[in-house]
Amino acid sequence: MQSGRLSDFAYSSIKEQLTRGAYKPGHKLPIRSVAEMLNVGATPAREAINRLVFEGALVMVGPKTVIVPHLDxxxxxxxxxxxxxxxxxxxxxxxxxxxxxxxxxxxxxxxxxxxxxxxxxxxxxxxxxxxxxxxxxxxxxxxxxxxxxxxxxxxxxxxxxxxxxxxxxxxxxxxxxxxxxxxxxxxxxxxxxxxxxxxxxxxxxxxxxxxxxxxxxx
Amino acid sequence: MQSGRLSDFAYSSIKEQLTRGAYKPGHKLPIRSVAEMLNVGATPAREAINRLVFEGALVMVGPKTVIVPHLDxxxxxxxxxxxxxxxxxxxxxxxxxxxxxxxxxxxxxxxxxxxxxxxxxxxxxxxxxxxxxxxxxxxxxxxxxxxxxxxxxxxxxxxxxxxxxxxxxxxxxxxxxxxxxxxxxxxxxxxxxxxxxxxxxxxxxxxxxxxxxxxxxx
DNA sequence: TTCATAATTTTGTTATCACAAAAATCATGA
DNA sequence: TCATGATTTTTGTGATAACAAAATTATGAA
Missing domain, CATH: 1.20.120.530 (GntR ligand-binding domain-like)
Structure with missing residues (x-):
């Protein structure tokens, strides 16, 4: 299932979901929910989400809210x-x-x-x-x-x-x-x-x- | 000095050092050393270093060693x-x-x-x-x-x-x-x-x- | 000296917790 | 019905500790 770093696993998982269109634009991705869904701790989930924000695949619409970007x-x-x-x-x-x-x-x-x-x-x-x-x-x-x-x-x-x-x-x-x-x-x-x-x-x-x-x- | 997230502060600090040429190529950047130098915890230091690795500004030459890249x-x-x-x-x-x-x-x-x-x-x-x-x-x-x-x-x-x-x-x-x-x-x-x-x-x-x-x- | 190996230290990763702030919910009044 | 303010819940952040693995140092034999 996952080898090596849990952060990478979480990153790939979310990325995979995104490219498959599993989440609708506007869908929120809170750290704890992602962590629970992937059966990992908060740290790897947090890291994966932040990385995707850096890359522009996810967007921050508030100090504590990351969502799948809307059509832009x-x-x-x-x-x-x-x-x-x-x-x-x-x-x-x-x-x-x-x-x-x-x-x-x-x-x-x-x-x-x-x-x-x-x-x-x-x-x-x-x-x-x-x-x-x-x-x-x-x-x-x-x-x-x-x-x-x-x-x-x-x-x-x-x-x-x-x-x-x-x-x-x-x-x-x-x-x-x-x-x-x-x-x-x-x-x-x-x-x-x-x-x-x-x-x-x-x-x-x-x-x-x-x-x-x-x-x-x- | 720093406002908001310590991760961003750490990121900017290291980036600043890099662009000023403060570290020679090959210089190691262990999380704990960086954390101590910047007076932050391990988490922000780790996050900043990883981000710079993603961006290619730092390189991983081993599972646990991040360095300033050599001439390439x-x-x-x-x-x-x-x-x-x-x-x-x-x-x-x-x-x-x-x-x-x-x-x-x-x-x-x-x-x-x-x-x-x-x-x-x-x-x-x-x-x-x-x-x-x-x-x-x-x-x-x-x-x-x-x-x-x-x-x-x-x-x-x-x-x-x-x-x-x-x-x-x-x-x-x-x-x-x-x-x-x-x-x-x-x-x-x-x-x-x-x-x-x-x-x-x-x-x-x-x-x-x-x-x-x-x-x-x- | 040189090289392989063993012992030791260092280090990255992850889970967990506390805290402050943001977001959501509810209550209230016009 | 709607706006507005208070309350509750949720959430991101950062520190810390434990652990396994890597990196380093020490050791010993050839």
Missing amino acids: LTALYEVTQMRLALEGLATERGTLRATNDVVDKLLALQEKITLSLDERRYSDALHDNKEFHFTIYRLCEMPRLLSTIEALWLRVGASFHDLYPEFAEAKYGVHNHLAAIEGLVDRDPSAVRAAMENDIRDGYRRLKKAAQERLKRQ | LTALYEVTQMRLALEGLATERGTLRATNDVVDKLLALQEKITLSLDERRYSDALHDNKEFHFTIYRLCEMPRLLSTIEALWLRVGASFHDLYPEFAEAKYGVHNHLAAIEGLVDRDPSAVRAAMENDIRDGYRRLKKAAQERLKRQ
Whole structure:
């Protein structure tokens, strides 16, 4: 179940819950409740929560209240800009180190994604979509860059997770992913970057639209 | 002296020490020592240290040993690439919002920097250099971007701080800063970005060279 | 001296407790 | 019904102690 530090276990657990959309925006995360739920003491729970606040995955709305962040279009925009810059960098660097094995893996992933979308298994599609992106980003072998990008994904993932299903419906991304794969085959950094940027921007627009509609309904 | 949370106080204190180069690379930071030095309990000290480890400003070299990172050219390169991407973004966005007041402030800062360099007050020069950069970055009003950039500065600042004096000697940067100011006057985003990128790259090269020479000497 | 090993000290982690402050609940009056 | 103030509960923070494991030092043999 858990190995080593309880703080890390608590951190991973909450993070996992967040990326699975287990908590609705606004949901409170008091230390003692988290501690009880995970069967750990207050100290590891506290540490995990604070770390997630530092990373921006959770927000403090009062001196003693940490919640799952509400939809925040400003944050979404800002994170998108940072994603374009950093994932663009990772993509260009990665393309130069691409191998045929990676291309095959991406093709397989893309087939899985398409299948998942057809069968409306959005959660699976989103999971493999993330794997698709990070398979490319991992190529550049820049661990610090990678962890920064991961933090950005978590940031929007937390508050926008429940929008992803309606976001995935549109099947945006398929075309961009295929373009990215073609660019990788050609070892053409700027082509792959353009495809990935397009993917990020499409996602941003779709997510923003869904968020605006939801905000209007309430 | 300290207001509110002791953890934050401890965090800021250590961070301050790091950016001032108070600790040599390899210096150990055991919880209890830090706690005693800052006159706080173990909990705040522990929290501050862990946070700095997460951010990459300190490194864990064993299950129970946290040290100030040694010179690491790989990390320097990686952080530089991220800086180019993120500070480039901040610069372009900021340029669009530049005002004459900001230009005046930058001119004043640049005069201070030049004076400090002439009088060999490198610490002052470096401080104002940072202020110069962040005065531009603050313009875009993207707080999440800004804090990410700050973390990057801290990252290299910690292990490369004692190289900055010999780095500053060369007076690199002056020309780039002036070019940036001119670009701001013209409200020309890509001009300012080019100047800032050049500044970052010059700094990287100088720092890398100094680090290599030092590594050779030992 | 050098290296492996044993003894000792140091250290990180976690649970627990006390306290002050914040948040929630309730009561009251218009 | 709603605002407002008082009361109760909940909560984050920080100190402390116990424990296991790591780091350090001491030891001894080759």
